[in-house]
Amino acid sequence: MLTSAARNAAIEDMRRRCKEQGMAFTFQRQVIYEAVLDSRQHPTPENIYEQVRGRIPSISLGTVYKNVKTFLDTGLLKEVSLHHGSLRLEANMTPHHHVVCSGCKAIFDLEETEVAPLELGKTPLPKGFAVSRCSVEIIGLCASCRGIGASKKKTQNNNSSGASK
Amino acid sequence: MLTSAARNAAIEDMRRRCKEQGMAFTFQRQVIYEAVLDSRQHPTPENIYEQVRGRIPSISLGTVYKNVKTFLDTGLLKEVSLHHGSLRLEANMTPHHHVVCSGCKAIFDLEETEVAPLELGKTPLPKGFAVSRCSVEIIGLCASCRGIGASKKKTQNNNSSGASK
DNA sequence: CTAACTGCAAAGTGTTTGCACTCTT
C-alpha cells in the first residue's frame, strides 16, 4: 500500500517528468498513472482501462495502450515480466533458474545448484499461500547486446532455436 | 546441452507417456518434442514451427500449437513465464520480488529486504553477461485457489485493480 | 497557434477452434 504522501510524491514526480520530456500532462495520463499506482494487483492494460473508465467514461483502450507504452519508455512504469507477448517453452523439467537478457530476451538456464539456495524463513508470504517452487531470474544484458550498444535496441531474439540439432 | 543418452531417455519417456495417456505417438509429436529438447534458447511456438518444418515441411502451425498445449497439460513441457498473454504493469520502481499464484496468476509484491539477499559469487554466468538486477519469483497457490480445489482451475485473475480508490 | 494527445476504427500479431481427411492403434 502507498501512503497518501508517497502517492502524491509519485504523481508530482510524474508531472515533473512529463514537463522534462516535453510531453503534455493530460488528465488521461494522470488518471492512467494513478490507476496503476493504486492497483494492488499488477494490472493489465484492460484492467487499467476498466478502472479509468470510472473517472473518464469516454477514454479509449487505444489511449491506455499508447500511454502505457509512453510510460514504459519514460521509466514511469515497468513491466512485470519480460516474456509476455509470446509463449516460451522448455523441456527441462528439473527445477532451475534463468538468466535473461533484457535486450534480446534470450534466456539461459542455470542449474538449481549453481545459485545459492534461497532462505524463505523470514519472508512474509500472503496468508494461506502454498509455495511450490522458487525461481530466480538474473536480469541484465548479454555480451552481444552490450556490444551493439546497451540501448533499448530491439535486436529481438532471433532464436531459431539456437545450435539445435 | 543434453547428452545423447539423456536425449534418448527423454524421447523414450515421451513415448511412454503418450501410451499411458492413450495419446497417439505420431511423428509430428516426436519431432516437435525433439525441437524443444534440442533448443538451447527457450523457443516460441513459431520457433518450433520453423525448426520442425525442416523435417516435416507439411506441418502446420496449428498442429504445433495443439501439441504444445497437449504437452503442457501432460507435463512434458513447461512454460518459462506464467505471464505471457498479457502485459502486466507496475509503478513500483524500487527493486522487489514477486509471489505469484499459478492458479489465478495473481502477483503479490515482496520488499527486497523481505527475502534474504542472493549470493551470486559462485554462479557461472554466460560470458560477458552484465547483471542489472535479480528477481525472485515464489510460485505456488494462493489461499483462494487452494480453496476452490488445487486443480488447474482457470479462475483467471479477476483483478479489477483491487480495492483501489 | 502548434505540437502533442485523444478517440475511433481498421490493421496486425499471436493463439484457438471447427471441420474434413488421414493415420495410429
Place this chain on the structure above:
DNA sequence: AAGAGTGCAAACACTTTGCAGTTAG
C-alpha cells in the same frame, strides 16, 4: 474400423497504427 491427430482456414484476443478532431503549453 474407431478414435485421435493433422492441415487448413476462419475466428479470437491482445496490441499497434492512422487519422481527424481536440487540447495543453
